[in-house]
Amino acid sequence: MAKTRLTNSDTHQPPSEQDRRREALFGVLAMVPAGKVTSYGQLAEFAGLGRAARWVGRTLSQLPQGSTLPWHRVIAASGRLSLPAGSPSGDEQRMRLREEGIQIQHDRVDIRQHGWRPTEHSG
DNA sequence: TCAAAGGCGCCAA
DNA sequence: CTTGGCGCCTTTG
Numbered sequence: 001m002a003k004t005r006l007t008n009s010d011t012h013q014p015p016s017e018q019d020r021r022r023e024a025l026f027g028v029l030a031m032v033p034a035g036k037v038t039s040y041g042q043l044a045e046f047a048g049l050g051r052a053a054r055w056v057g058r059t060l061s062q063l064p065q066g067s068t069l070p071w072h073r074v075i076a077a078s079g080r081l082s083l084p085a086g087s088p089s090g091d092e093q094r095m096r097l098r099e100e101g102i103q104i105q106h107d108r109v110d111i112r113q114h115g116w117r118p119t120e121h122s123g
Numbered sequence: 124t125c126a127a128a129g130g131c132g133c134c135a136a
Numbered sequence: 137c138t139t140g141g142c143g144c145c146t147t148t149g
Binding site for chain 2: 039040041044051052053054055056057058060061071074075076077078081082083084087089090093
Binding site: 056 | 143144145146147
């Protein structure tokens with residue numbers, strides 16, 4: 001496995017707390033398989049970040065364009081897509097999810113069917 | 124230290 | 137279904 005990423009690349013300082021949280025978040029997000037979706041709160045909790053759902057949302061909004069992370073698989077806990085249709089990100093999100101076989105009706109995804117269950121298979 | 128703001132979450136009306 | 141309101145955690149000024 002390649003090193004996930006180097007946030008402070010050109011320095012050799014130890015990772016800051018912010019870096020550590022980002023790494024935790026990215027690590028968990030990378031586990032979400034295609035065809036499944038998760039929520040901001042679920043990511044935060046599973047990454048050991050407590051109830052930092054909002055922070056997750058903001059962090060994801062700041063992802064670089066070239067990121068390979070499946071940010072599009074992150075939706076609201078209610079099953080609704082937080083990113084509005086018509087916006088670049090929202091449109092991209094809907095396109096990617098549909099390509100993964102996820103049905104989106106009325107801006108929402110069936111969590112029962114497509115919700116990611118981390119502990120169910122991998123471990 | 125305080126205040127404001129985020130791709131949120133949950134509950135009540 | 138929609139609003140309001142409050143809580144949550146973190147960053148920024």
